[in-house]
Amino acid sequence: MKDKDLIAGWLRLYNLLNKTNFLVIEWPDQQDRTQKAIDALCEDDSGNRLAIEHTLIQPFVGEKEDNARFLQTLASLENDPRLIVPGYTIHASQGVGSVPSGFQWSEVSAQLLKELAGVLPSISEGISKVDISVGKSMIQLTIDKYAVQSGQQPSFSTARIWPGEPGPALILKALKAKVPKLAAYANAIKILLLEKDSVAGTIESQFEQLPQTEEVKELLRQIDAIWIVRTAGLDSGSEIFTNDVWPSQSVPICSLDLITGKFWQVTR
Numbered sequence: 001m002k003d004k005d006l007i008a009g010w011l012r013l014y015n016l017l018n019k020t021n022f023l024v025i026e027w028p029d030q031q032d033r034t035q036k037a038i039d040a041l042c043e044d045d046s047g048n049r050l051a052i053e054h055t056l057i058q059p060f061v062g063e064k065e066d067n068a069r070f071l072q073t074l075a076s077l078e079n080d081p082r083l084i085v086p087g088y089t090i091h092a093s094q095g096v097g098s099v100p101s102g103f104q105w106s107e108v109s110a111q112l113l114k115e116l117a118g119v120l121p122s123i124s125e126g127i128s129k130v131d132i133s134v135g136k137s138m139i140q141l142t143i144d145k146y147a148v149q150s151g152q153q154p155s156f157s158t159a160r161i162w163p164g165e166p167g168p169a170l171i172l173k174a175l176k177a178k179v180p181k182l183a184a185y186a187n188a189i190k191i192l193l194l195e196k197d198s199v200a201g202t203i204e205s206q207f208e209q210l211p212q213t214e215e216v217k218e219l220l221r222q223i224d225a226i227w228i229v230r231t232a233g234l235d236s237g238s239e240i241f242t243n244d245v246w247p248s249q250s251v252p253i254c255s256l257d258l259i260t261g262k263f264w265q266v267t268r
Helices: 003-018 063-072 105-122 169-183 203-208 214-221
Strands: 023-026 040-043 049-056 088-095 126-134 137-147 155-161 189-196 225-230 239-246 254-257 263-265
Touching: 003 023, 003 040, 003 049, 003 189, 003 225, 003 239, 003 254, 003 263, 049 169, 063 105, 063 155, 105 126, 105 137, 169 189, 169 203, 169 214, 203 225, 203 239
Parallel strands: 049 189, 088 155, 189 225
Antiparallel strands: 023 040, 040 049, 088 137, 126 137, 225 239, 239 254, 254 263
16 A cells, blocks of 8 residues: 555544544655655644654564565465375464575475475474475474364465564664654644554564663654554455554554444454
8 A cells, every 4th residue: 555545544543533634735755855754744624733754664674575585485385285284284484584595486485395295294293393405595494283173174374483572673763764854843743653564563562662762752752642553454455453652552453444434443
């Protein structure tokens, strides 16, 4: 989804939550290509203004590149009939960063298929480690193999093993890059909108680990609020989710179906 469409969709959700009627009146970054302007300037019927700057927060540095490699290699073999072992459900996971550089991804996928097809039938039930040779490199897979339950079909699924808590570095980088743009709009409510497009990790935990330095405090003083927009659901549907993260976490997670307009909110 394009940034403009995402911001417009999130603004609909923000209006529902706050009983406001803000509309985007200007896309400053479309007019100023120096990357010094905010994404959207909004206004309601009373002339109140809202300045929005959006940025994507990855669950760890390099997530986008690693996800692309995963989708073209191990994930491309999901439920491949050549890897289905009758009577078993098998789940194969690879660590983040395990796909080596210097190879065609199709070559890696073919090698994974060749070796897995040979070893999966004989692997013992339970959790096992399997090393797959790719040229001079090695990809270690974690294999979970269990007998199917009554009524289940045998399957072969895939996943990545996440590297753990990413820490606050990406949040701090976003603050340094984005807050100065928002600070220029003194007569508007200034909102930093952090997008999370992966199911892994939480922006809340990353934010909570920000060091309480004068630099961070000064950056936060220049804006009014930080919100999260979760877009992982757009891969298979049309829902976005949101909640606030600063200065308080007062809004429970809620969602909006951008096609049907259906609104949902967690009840406390």
